[in-house]
Amino acid sequence: EAGVTQFPSHSVIEKGQTVTLRCDPISGHDNLYWYRRVMGKEIKFLLHFVKESKQDESGMPNNRFLAERTGGTYSTLKVQPAELEDSGVYFCASSQTTSGTQYFGPGTRLLVL
Amino acid sequence: TQLLEQSPQFLSIQEGENLTVYCNSSSVFSSLQWYRQEPGEGPVLLVTVVTGGEVKKLKRLTFQFGDARKDSSLHITAAQPGDTGLYLCAGDGNGNNRLAFGKGNQVVVIP
Numbered sequence: 001e002a003g004v005t006q007f008p009s010h011s012v013i014e015k016g017q018t019v020t021l022r023c024d025p026i027s028g029h030d031n032l033y034w035y036r037r038v039m040g041k042e043i044k045f046l047l048h049f050v051k052e053s054k055q056d057e058s059g060m061p062n063n064r065f066l067a068e069r070t071g072g073t074y075s076t077l078k079v080q081p082a083e084l085e086d087s088g089v090y091f092c093a094s095s096q097t098t099s100g101t102q103y104f105g106p107g108t109r110l111l112v113l
Numbered sequence: 114t115q116l117l118e119q120s121p122q123f124l125s126i127q128e129g130e131n132l133t134v135y136c137n138s139s140s141v142f143s144s145l146q147w148y149r150q151e152p153g154e155g156p157v158l159l160v161t162v163v164t165g166g167e168v169k170k171l172k173r174l175t176f177q178f179g180d181a182r183k184d185s186s187l188h189i190t191a192a193q194p195g196d197t198g199l200y201l202c203a204g205d206g207n208g209n210n211r212l213a214f215g216k217g218n219q220v221v222v223i224p
Contacts, residue, residue, distance in 0.1 A: 004155070031210070042117070043156075043201070043214040056211060091155055098210055104148075104155030 002026070004105035006092050012111045018080040021108045025074070025094030031055075032075050033095075033102060034067060038088040049075060050098065061086075082112045116140070117202055117215035125221040129191050134218035136202035137184040145185050147176055148201040150217070156201055192222045 005024045013019050025032045034046040046065070047057040051072035060067070064083070069075040079086050089109050093102040117138045126132050136145070144163045148156035160169050162178035162185060169176045173196075175188040189196055199219050203212040 033210075033212075035212075035214075042216045043203075043212075045211050045213070048209075048211060056209065059211075093155075095210065100210075101158055101161070102210065102212065104157070106153065106155045 004092055004094050004103055006105040006108050008108060009106065010109045012113065013082055014113050015084055016081045018078065019082055019110060021077045021090050023075045023092030023105060026103055029094035029096050031095040031098055032069060033093040034077055035091040035093065036088050043091065084112050086110065087112045117204055117213060119202060119215035119218050121218065123219045125223065126192055128194060128222055128224050131190050132192055133186055133188045134200060135186050136215055138204065139183065140206055141182050142204035142206050145178055145202060145204045147187055148203060150199040150201060194222045194224050196220060197222050
């Protein structure tokens with residue numbers, strides 16, 4: 001069974017540009033989460049999808065971040081326009097149930113110059 | 114905000130030695146998880162503890178959840194180079210599966 005996959009693995013962009021990160025959860029997992037680790041800080045929750053609906057988006061930093069999960073399968077996280085402080089590692093996780101074990105992807109390393 | 118403090122931040126030991134790392138909080142958690150993360154990869158779940166005072170063993174790793182469900186420890190017996198990695202604790206405070214992470218314990222086992 002394939003695990004959670006994320007694309008791209010790395011992205012280097014300039015301040016003001018747009019970047020879109022993609023996450024493919026484990027097949028059959030209705031719950032999808034986005035987390036972020038900024039350098040020197042802990043991994044922090046961004047948002048949680050149940051199928052295509054946003055269950056909890058209280059961790060989203062600001063309105064420059066837009067997450068979607070059309071069709072309830074893969075999810076995208078768009079940052080527009082990117083700022084320097086958006087640099088970090090963006091992790092996606094999925095779980096079968098809302099209280100179930102979260103399986104993490106390898107992360108996307110974003111560097112905004 | 115539920116904060117998890119992990120200590121020590123960095124630990125380097127010789128192969129065969131024992132080590133203990135800690136995860137402490139002022140908040141109560143319904144469950145607490147330990148993950149291990151290696152460079153370029155995402156966190157991989159090692160164990161979930163739910164009951165206060167619970168002890169779980171995974172080969173040479175022993176995990177303990179505090180009686181008050183605010184803290185946890187991870188003890189590694191006879192550490193091996195393959196135990197090298199970043200150990201992360203994460204808590205689910207409200208049962209909503211929104212995990213709060215600590216910064217991690219970076220463990221290096223020298224052959």
